[in-house]
Amino acid sequence: MSAGTHAYPGGVAGSGRAVMAGHAAALTEEPEHGPSKRIVVAYGFWIFLISDIILFSALFATYAVLTDATAGGPTGRDLFELPTVAVETGCLLLSTVFCGLAGIGAQARRNGLYYGAMAATFVLGATFVAIELHEFASMIHLGAGPGRSAFLSAFFALIGCHGLHVTAGLLWLLTMMAQVYAKGYRADIQRRLLCFALFWHTLDIIWVALFSLVYLVGVAPR
Amino acid sequence: MSTSIPDSHGDVAPGDELGSASISHAIRGYLVGLALATVLTCVSFYIATSTLVWPPSVPIALSVLALAQMGVHLVFFLHITSGPDSVNNVMALAFGLLIVMLLVIGSLWIMTNLDHNVMPMGRLMQMQR
Numbered sequence: 001m002s003a004g005t006h007a008y009p010g011g012v013a014g015s016g017r018a019v020m021a022g023h024a025a026a027l028t029e030e031p032e033h034g035p036s037k038r039i040v041v042a043y044g045f046w047i048f049l050i051s052d053i054i055l056f057s058a059l060f061a062t063y064a065v066l067t068d069a070t071a072g073g074p075t076g077r078d079l080f081e082l083p084t085v086a087v088e089t090g091c092l093l094l095s096t097v098f099c100g101l102a103g104i105g106a107q108a109r110r111n112g113l114y115y116g117a118m119a120a121t122f123v124l125g126a127t128f129v130a131i132e133l134h135e136f137a138s139m140i141h142l143g144a145g146p147g148r149s150a151f152l153s154a155f156f157a158l159i160g161c162h163g164l165h166v167t168a169g170l171l172w173l174l175t176m177m178a179q180v181y182a183k184g185y186r187a188d189i190q191r192r193l194l195c196f197a198l199f200w201h202t203l204d205i206i207w208v209a210l211f212s213l214v215y216l217v218g219v220a221p222r
Numbered sequence: 223m224s225t226s227i228p229d230s231h232g233d234v235a236p237g238d239e240l241g242s243a244s245i246s247h248a249i250r251g252y253l254v255g256l257a258l259a260t261v262l263t264c265v266s267f268y269i270a271t272s273t274l275v276w277p278p279s280v281p282i283a284l285s286v287l288a289l290a291q292m293g294v295h296l297v298f299f300l301h302i303t304s305g306p307d308s309v310n311n312v313m314a315l316a317f318g319l320l321i322v323m324l325l326v327i328g329s330l331w332i333m334t335n336l337d338h339n340v341m342p343m344g345r346l347m348q349m350q351r
Binding site for chain 2: 035036038039041050051053054060061062064065082086089093096097100101104108113194197201202204211212213216220221
């Protein structure tokens with residue numbers, strides 16, 4: 001690693017040489033000049049995540065414009081249940097912390113910490129998706145589906161898009177557990193894990209905007 | 223591992239943390255972030271359900287709390303800091319935020335203006351009668 005001056009949580013920067021031998025060499029080769037491949041890959045993924053944030057901001061702007069376009073139907077105040085939102089928020093916040101712990105475990109190559117934290121991340125994320133699906137189902141059951149009003153169309157598009165991202169993240173999470181199990185803590189697997197952690201943390205940042213500005217502002221006293 | 227920050231060629235990947243001495247030190251960072259985020263979340267839920275804050279200003283207060291919590295997440299979970307090693311990451315984020323602001327504020331501004339200027343359909347039909 002020419003750029004072995006970089007320190008990562010858990011402290012194994014530069015110690016990946018041993019595993020680089022063999023068939024993985026081509027995948028993990030570090031350039032002679034310039035930033036390490038870990039930086040380039042993570043930076044590219046960071047740019048993608050920022051474009052994802054822009055996608056969410058477009059959906060969010062749509063929702064903000066259409067909040068009062070309820071067409072005589074139910075408003076956010078009638079539909080949103082704060083205890084449910086609080087549980088969802090707690091699940092996602094804890095899962096993002098466990099995801100960070102899993103990253104530390106992978107850097108330190110501690111199987112217990114890595115697999116345990118990844119499993120906790122998965123359970124909390126799956127709980128979030130289950131609660132959200134239940135919330136959607138009960139709203140549709142009440143006749144407040146996405147076809148009821150422009151407000152509800154925008155609501156389902158915005159929250160549903162976030163839910164789809166979390167679901168995709170759960171599949172990615174299982175893939176990463178399987179990849180570490182099958183291939184070990186190779187440098188290319190570590191890069192994918194870093195991208196996954198960035199993705200998962202970003203989803204929680206988007207959820208902060210959603211629970212504050214969609215749910216809480218929706219039920220707040222005026 | 224060396225805990226010294228590299229003196230030359232100092233870039234860091236987004237999500238990586240520089241200069242963490244040990245696992246326990248790195249874990250502590252996440253726990254501090256968790257504590258701060260929990261406090262901010264609880265305050266948000268509290269002011270949304272109580273009359274502690276003057277009601278018309280509640281949306282502004284919630285926006286400020288949400289921004290603060292996003293900052294906590296960025297620093298403690300994504301390790302996007304103001305340090306010189308993270309300049310590239312911060313610049314990309316700043317450009318993204320510019321676009322986000324243009325989109326959200328621009329949409330709200332234009333649509334509110336249109337709302338004021340366009341006569342509601344009901345009244346328009348009454349005038350044509």
